[in-house]
Amino acid sequence: MRTEGPEQGLSRRAFLAAVVASAAMACTRDTSSRVQAPIPTAPTAAVPAAPASLTTSPFTLGVASGDPLPHSVILWTRLAPEPLTGGGMGDDDIEVLWEVAAEDSFDEVVAAGLATARAGFGHSIHVDATGLEPDTWYTYRFRIGAFTSPVGRTRTAPAPDAMPASGSLKVGFASCQSWQSGFYTAYPHLIDERLDLVLFLGDYIYEGGVSDRAVRQHNGPEVRSLADYRNRYALYKSDANLQAAHAACPWVVTWDDHEVENDYAGSASENADPVEEFDQRRAAAYQAFYEHHPVRVEPPRGPALELHRKLDWGRLASFFILDGRQHRSDQACSAPGSPTFGLPCGDETSPSQTMLGTDQREWLLEGIGSSTTIWDVLANQTVMARLPIAGAVLNFDQWDGYDAERRQILDAAAAAGSNLIVVTGDIHAFGVADLQATENGPIVGAEFVGGAISSTFPQEFASIVSDSIGGLPQVRFADLRANGYGVLELTEHDCWCWLRGVTTTAEPTADVATLSTWVVEAGTPGARPI
Incomplete structure (x- = not known):
């Protein structure tokens, strides 16, 4: 209903x-x-x-x-x-x-x-x-x-033992808003959705320098100091559409990599910077992140900010806000400075490979196992579904590079009878996928990937990747060309998802259209197209 x-x-x-x-x-x-x-x-x-x-x-x-x-x-x-x-x-x-x-x-x-x-x-x-x-x-x-x-x-949220007075919860999810890639034309439409809550899934800012092909320019070279990160956040927050979206309803924010540096993993930088030097950069970036968001967490202490947390919406939903960067192992099967794509080498299935770190993983497993709400929603950065490209190539920066831990999470959801919904950003594309703990195992949840506010998928690879992943049985929908956001509406009986795409980010305004509509019925894992 x-x-x-x-x-x-x-x-x-x-x-x-x-x-x-x-x-x-x-x-x-x-x-x-x-x-x-x-x-x-x-x-x-x-x-x-x-x-x-x-x-x-x-x-x-x-x-x-x-x-x-x-x-x-x-x-x-x-x-x-x-x-x-x-x-x-x-x-x-x-x-x-x-x-x-x-x-x-x-x-x-x-x-x-x-x-x-x-x-x-x-x-x-x-x-x-x-x-x-x-x-x-x-x-x-x-x-x-x-x-x-x-x-x-x-x-405010409903009381712990209550259902929402409206009978539903309407949540937007968004990510990846590179200033240089385009205007934030999605946010006026996000406001029109009349949301209760927005989940922002990472890449709120981008750390890079000025690009010759930018729609609008960054305000300086690649940022590394606290002063630089503050000025970069100020540039992004100067956008009137973004300010209006923040003022319209409460947000729940997590980060991905570009709040610090592309593809970093814990104290391992993209280009193998000395750990002490990179930790100083992380400390600056983490403080600037804290300074610019309404997050219910302790302020950072050096290169440490415990960002993962759980928020409940009465008896209807539990939100597990994940941090997939700060505690992760370095990407498997790839050398510093090289692409994170490649053929499997065996390390990606090692139990020692962790996306979340021991403490956060145990917190999540315990939370899913003890959840009493109807829906469990994971606010997640990188794609959790199995996503081999051309049948073999993996992106080790995604959960494909952390297979044993992914299996633990999905097994826990199955054992708990969880109505599991995962919302994801990072890849600058829209997608819908079934979640399985093993390649041919039963479906245990649904994943919705909500496009990007302005960041773009490399269009020279879009057709090849789209054709490849579109043939995977667990991938139900993929659009690697549109920008926009996703909307969930949760009720006692079902979870609806609309993926909305804007007509352009190259101009200050745009129209919006629904790319795809899905429903998940409580008690029946997986998404069904409408």
Whole structure:
């Protein structure tokens, strides 16, 4: 059975206008706590004074919310009046008022407090806004002096023992938004989907330098330092469509490789940089990632940020947010600096090959085994389905390079009777596949690959790869040419998936069309086309 997602009040056009108007008006913790605990104030608390040097709006990067629980949600912004040149806020910590309201008029403020934007974390703010009602929409904003941020809309999850009041959960999933590859024409349409939640599956930024063939240029050479990563995030977050999509509903964000460097694996860099040198780069990249997302995690400590986490949506769904980069073994069967594609060498099936690392793998196996929700959704970076190209060639950067661990996960899902849905990014293509623990084993789940916001699949290989994988029995659908995103709608009885493609990313605006529609029935593994 299908139900429509909850009405969210504003049309996309009105919402974008409100964001632009608000912008025109115008992590953190200390080094020992997870997120900034709000300083209790009355909802009518005074707005902190702005530094005398602040003469333009510091809310140039917009607002965002994420990782909702039944009674709280993480609220984010970063003060940056000069976003592309370090932020421009100086070396002092600065207090900011945050407010959560029942309506966008803010006539009824239900929670408020002061948060400290610390210079050591790029003047970013992570507020755990607590005391909220379950399964409820809210608006939020930040204020300092005469400046007010854009208004964001967010929501809480249902209570642990409850089903959503609407009867369904509507989730968008997206990934891979290379600035240079094109405009973010998908996001206005993502807003029109009236989503409860967005899962972003990695490659939020790209680390590379300026390209001669770019649709729009990066703001400098390949990034390596904290200052460089901050400026690169600021460039990406300057996009109005991306800001509006963040402000429309809460996001749950994980990373892939380009938030640091292409194809890296733990402390192993793509080009075999010295470990100490590469770990310094990872530490910078991980801090910049934390500074720019509303994630419910501890701030990083050097080259370590424990990003995997689980979020429940009442009795309907559990979301397992995976980190497939930080703890993984180096890619099998390939040398540093060489392509990760090749013929199997045997190492890809070794039990020592891990995508997740021991702790994260055991956390995931235990979570799937003990799950009591109807659906288990894995927010995953790289393709989990078996995907030999031309019958033999494997991409060892995907789960094909970590076969023993993949088998453990899928065996656990089968043993638990899990209704397993895996959503994936990374490959700049759309796809649907059945998941099997062994090559000819029973189907235990469905995987949906949601294209890319702007990044592109190498078109010189698209036809060959499409023809090759299209002939695999487990691959149900593949489109290696379109950009866009996916939408899931979960109900008690089924999971619907729409794969949406935009007509262009070469121009600032585009139309959108449904490429493919699928349904998974609870209790029946695998996807069925509609």
